[in-house]
Amino acid sequence: MNPTQQPLNVLFICTGNSARSILAESMLSKLGRERFRAFSAGSQPKGRVHPVALQTLRQLHFDDTGFTSKSWGVFAEPDAPQMDFVITVCDQAAGEVCPVWPGQPITAHWGVADPAAVEGSEEAQHRAFLDTAVTLKRRIEFLLALPLAKLETLAIQREVRDIGTR
Numbered sequence: 001m002n003p004t005q006q007p008l009n010v011l012f013i014c015t016g017n018s019a020r021s022i023l024a025e026s027m028l029s030k031l032g033r034e035r036f037r038a039f040s041a042g043s044q045p046k047g048r049v050h051p052v053a054l055q056t057l058r059q060l061h062f063d064d065t066g067f068t069s070k071s072w073g074v075f076a077e078p079d080a081p082q083m084d085f086v087i088t089v090c091d092q093a094a095g096e097v098c099p100v101w102p103g104q105p106i107t108a109h110w111g112v113a114d115p116a117a118v119e120g121s122e123e124a125q126h127r128a129f130l131d132t133a134v135t136l137k138r139r140i141e142f143l144l145a146l147p148l149a150k151l152e153t154l155a156i157q158r159e160v161r162d163i164g165t166r
Contacts, residue, residue: 007037008084008148011105017042017069019053019116019129020089024136026062031140037081041072050116056129060137072099085160089136090114106157110139110164139163 010028014021021040028038049067057064074080076099083105091111101107112135115128142163148156 007032007035009037009039009081009105010085010087011072011075011083011101012038012040013042013072013086013088014040014090015043016046016116017071018046018048018050019114020112020132020136022049022053022067022069023057023129023133024087024089024110024140026057026064026067027060027133027137028140028143030062031137032144035144039075039081039083040067041070041075043072045069045071050129052115052125052129055126056133059130060133075099076101087160087164106153106160108157108160108164110136112136139166142166 010032012021012024012028017040021042025038025040028036032038046069048069054064054067075083080102082103083101084103086101086105086107088107088109089112091109112132113128115125115132118125118128143160146156146159151159
């Protein structure tokens, strides 16, 4: 899939781009290093990253700096990096009409519950963010384990979509 061995670009999309997609961006950036470049965006960005998302990243030893809540329109611009993968991480974003992504990237839905929607104690909120982060990390590890260079595009599409059910 990547004959030039350039890093593959992955865009994680969520509605608010304040929690789940930010978690996934940070984790893939570290775990995928030279193989992947991760980005995140939202269909209706909140304008700020949820502070518990950043705390969770620190707790799990991932980068928690430089993240912003931004619109997915940024990545549909002509000068934006071309995406190889576009992965939605929330059900609402998966059902929305997405921009047309140049280059026909592989798309998948890896829906996870919104930890920012959890009400209750501070402990319950932190637990929800941690649970979400662990699920996303596991899925990213499955992505990293795929022999992308050996698979045809349709097989990659199927495998990446299947990861969302794990």
